[in-house]
Amino acid sequence: xxxxxxxxxxxxxxxxxxxxxxxxxxxxxxxxxxxxxxxxxxxxxxxxxxxxxxxxxxxxxxxxxxxxxxxxxxxxxxxxxxxxxxxxxxxxxxxxxxxxxxxxxxxxxxxxxxxxxxxxxxxxxxxxxxxxxxxxx
Amino acid sequence: xxxxxxxxxxxxxxxxxxxxxxxxxxxxxxxxxxxxxxxxxxxxxxxxxxxxxxxxxxxxxxxxxxxxxxxxxxxxxxxxxxxxxxxxxxxxxxxxxxxxxxxxxxxxxxxxxxxxxxxxxxxxxxxxxxxxxxxxxxxxxxxxxxxxxxxxxxxxxxxxxxxxxxxxxxxxxxxxxxxxxxxxxxxxxxxxxxxxxxxxxxxxxxxxxxxxxxxxxxxxxxxxxxxxxxxxxxxxxxxxxxxxxxxxxxxxxxxxxxxxxxxxxxxxxxxxxxxxxxxxxxxxxxxxxxxxxxxxxxxxxxxxxxxxxxxxxxxxxxxxxxxxxxxxxxxxxxxxxxxxx
Numbered sequence: 253x254x255x256x257x258x259x260x261x262x263x264x265x266x267x268x269x270x271x272x273x274x275x276x277x278x279x280x281x282x283x284x285x286x287x288x289x290x291x292x293x294x295x296x297x298x299x300x301x302x303x304x305x306x307x308x309x310x311x312x313x314x315x316x317x318x319x320x321x322x323x324x325x326x327x328x329x330x331x332x333x334x335x336x337x338x339x340x341x342x343x344x345x346x347x348x349x350x351x352x353x354x355x356x357x358x359x360x361x362x363x364x365x366x367x368x369x370x371x372x373x374x375x376x377x378x379x380x381x382x383x384x385x386x387x388x389x
Numbered sequence: 390x391x392x393x394x395x396x397x398x399x400x401x402x403x404x405x406x407x408x409x410x411x412x413x414x415x416x417x418x419x420x421x422x423x424x425x426x427x428x429x430x431x432x433x434x435x436x437x438x439x440x441x442x443x444x445x446x447x448x449x450x451x452x453x454x455x456x457x458x459x460x461x462x463x464x465x466x467x468x469x470x471x472x473x474x475x476x477x478x479x480x481x482x483x484x485x486x487x488x489x490x491x492x493x494x495x496x497x498x499x500x501x502x503x504x505x506x507x508x509x510x511x512x513x514x515x516x517x518x519x520x521x522x523x524x525x526x527x528x529x530x531x532x533x534x535x536x537x538x539x540x541x542x543x544x545x546x547x548x549x550x551x552x553x554x555x556x557x558x559x560x561x562x563x564x565x566x567x568x569x570x571x572x573x574x575x576x577x578x579x580x581x582x583x584x585x586x587x588x589x590x591x592x593x594x595x596x597x598x599x600x601x602x603x604x605x606x607x608x609x610x611x612x613x614x615x616x617x618x619x620x621x622x623x624x625x626x627x628x629x630x631x632x633x634x635x636x637x638x639x640x641x642x643x644x645x646x647x648x649x650x651x652x653x654x655x656x657x658x659x660x661x662x663x664x665x666x667x668x669x670x671x672x673x674x675x676x677x678x679x680x681x682x683x684x685x686x687x688x689x690x691x692x693x694x695x696x697x698x699x700x701x702x703x704x705x706x707x708x709x710x711x712x713x714x715x716x717x718x719x720x721x722x723x724x725x726x727x728x729x730x
Contacts, residue, residue, distance in 0.1 A: 340474035344530075346461040347433050347468040348488040348537050358487060362478045 260383050263318025264376045270319060271326025271375070272368070276356060278327065279334035287331070290324040321382060322375030326368070333367040334360055391541065391564065395431050395441035395451075403427055403438065403588035409541070411446070412562035414554065416575040416596070419585035419611060425568040426471065427588075429543045432566065433468040434461035446540055467534035471545040473526050475518035481505070481529050482514040489536040501536055508532045508556055524548065531557060539563060546570060554578040572612065576600065584611050606730055609658040614728070615701035616659040622651050631724075639678045643727040656730040663726035664702035666694060669717035676722045682715075696720065 278287060337360060345355045361368070391409040396402075403424045409415055417425045430436035432443060434450070437458060443451040445466065450459045461468075467488075475484050485501040492500060505511050508528050518526055527547050534542060535557065542557070544567045551574060557565065569575060575582045575596045582596040592599055592608040603609040609617055623640060624633040630645045634657060641657075649655065669679055680696035687693075692709040694702045700720060704712075712718075 338472065338474070340470050340472040341476060343433075343435055343461075343468065343470060344474035344476075344533075345487075347435075347464070347466060348533065349462050349465070349491055350487070351462060354490070359476055363476075 256383065259315060259318065260376070260380050263315050263379045263383075264322055264372065266315070266319040267322030267326055267375045267379065268368075268372055271323045271371070272330060272361075274323070274327040275330035275334055276360070278331035282335075287328065290328055293320065294324045318379045318383065322379045325375040325378065326371045329371040329374070330364060330368055333364045337363050391446060392444045393428075393432060393441070395428075395438035395443065397427070397431075397436075397438045397440075397588075399439075401427055401588060403431075405585075405588070405590060407583065407590065407593075409564055409566065410580065412564055413580035414558075414565040414567055414578055415581045415583060416579035417566065417568045417583050417585055418570070418572065418575055419591075422587075423585040424588035425585055426545055428585075429468065429545055429566060429568060432541065433466050433543055434459065434464050435468075465537070465540045466543060467537050467539035467541070468543045469527075469530045469534050469545060469547070471547060473518070473523075473530065475521075475526055475529050475533065477518050480515050480517055481510060481521070481532070484518075484529065484533045485536040488533045489538075491537075500538075504532050504535050504560065507560055508535075508553070528553060535560060535563075541566065544568065549574065551577045572600070584608055586611060601728070603658060603728060603730060606656050606658075609656070609728070609730060614658040615661040615703075616664065618657045618659070620655060620657055622646065622649055622653045622655060625649065625651055634727075641676050641678075641722055641724075641727065643724050643729065646729055649729075658728040658730055659722055659726055660728075661693065661701045661703035662691075663723060664700070664704075665721040665723070666702050666704055666708070666712055666715075667719050667721060668712065668715045669719045671719070673719060674721050676724060677719045678722070679717065679719045682718050694718075 277283070341359055341363070342355060345359050391411060393409065394406040396404040401422060401424055405428060417428065419425055427436055431438050438451070438453065440453045442449065442453065445464070449457050450464055451457060476487070479487065482501060482505065485504065486497060489497040489500050505514050508531060510525065510528055510532055513521060513525060518529065521529060531553065542563050542565045544565060546568045549567065549569065567579065579596050581593060582599045583593040584591040584599065586607060591611060592604055600612060603612055603614065606617060618636050620634040620636040622632060623635045625645060626632065627645050632643045632646050634641050634643055634655065667674070667677065680698065680700055682694060683697055684695040685692065686695070691703050691705055694704065696702070696718065702720060
């Protein structure tokens with residue numbers, strides 16, 4: 253199976269979108285248990301490998317596995333960053349009439365973009381490595 | 390009607406019942422930990438009291454019994470916090486536009502321009518907060534708050550000055566709740582002064598009224614009145630409008646005290662500014678007390694003298710220059726300076 257750039261790209265994008273959503277939830281509700289379960293997720297090395305072997309017929313399974321292996325990077329690192337953003341910004345936005353959605357897009361994301369970029373790079377590297385290994389099996 | 394009656398048991402505890410005027414500035418003054426900021430956070434919706442009710446313009450914002458708690462973004466209460474909170478990734482103008490979101494596009498632009506001009510920030514409209522000085526950031530934060538057209542403006546303890554408060558008010562009579570540690574600002578810019586301590590209202594009233602007539606020892610302490618003496622009323626003469634109050638080691642003449650009897654224990658507060666100092670060998674004016682100088686402390690415009698007792702007098706540099714070589718001192722307490730608590 254050849255190395256598949258498109259799939260790696262889609263898996264990375266999926267990891268970012270889901271990871272950011274999860275990061276926001278983690279930052280707001282401080283869910284320690286979820287954070288802790290994300291860590292072992294990082295430690296499952298052959299997610300994609302296994303998915304490819306067992307579901308060779310299902311391309312989406314590989315994609316999902318890719319997302320799962322990249323997601324913890326984005327979620328954990330970005331949640332940390334969201335929490336480090338001063339509460340004063342959130343309070344100011346809310347008391348000036350901004351919805352949570354607007355606060356997320358206009359304030360939290362722009363303030364955290366460097367960290368998000370960093371987390372994305374890690375997630376991408378991880379997904380690409382696994383895919384490369386799987387592709388050469 | 391704007392009214393807040395709130396209480397909270399978990400520390401920092403709070404129990405307040407406060408009417409806020411529909412226009413004008415209410416200043417909250419109190420030591421750290423007296424619940425000033427907590428009260429603002431309750432009004433803004435960031436802190437939840439255990440019991441009570443908050444009304445703004447006859448709209449219920451919070452009611453513990455019916456479990457109403459309007460979220461901050463729907464309250465139309467703009468909160469300028471103690472920390473700088475202008476969004477660093479937006480220009481000043483964008484910050485204001487962000488806050489003016491609920492207006493239609495053209496109106497939004499007009500409002501923001503008008504407000505920035507009014508607060509003398511027009512030339513900084515395209516600057517990011519990082520390029521502004523602290524004072525400009527504060528003005529920017531106020532401008533952003535005004536851009537939402539709030540029904541109540543909350544200003545937490547920052548370096549507000551009289552000019553800024555005046556400029557805020559020229560744009561419309563938004564009621565303001567101002568937390569400040571600056572009594573001069575209270576007198577200059579506030580319509581009501583509320584003294585807070587330990588989450589309770591100690592005294593409230595027009596600033597001048599509160600300053601001139603503190604009604605408890607606690608209020609006098611909060612206002613920083615240096616000389617607080619406990620005494621006994623020795624004589625009362627309504628005909629001549631005088632009274633005589635005896636203290637531990639001396640006695641003073643004061644004005645007649647309606648509502649008091651001979652033998653009553655009272656507290657007397659005398660502002661350090663009102664105390665006059667004289668050479669001891671001079672003929673003693675009314676209400677003079679010999680005193681032993683213990684410490685001299687130079688201030689920016691005045692000199693503070695501490696005498697055994699302790700009694701404190703704050704005199705101008707000019708008078709100090711005249712009196713500095715005194716070998717022994719006497720203090721004069723003018724009868725009209727005696728504030729009976």
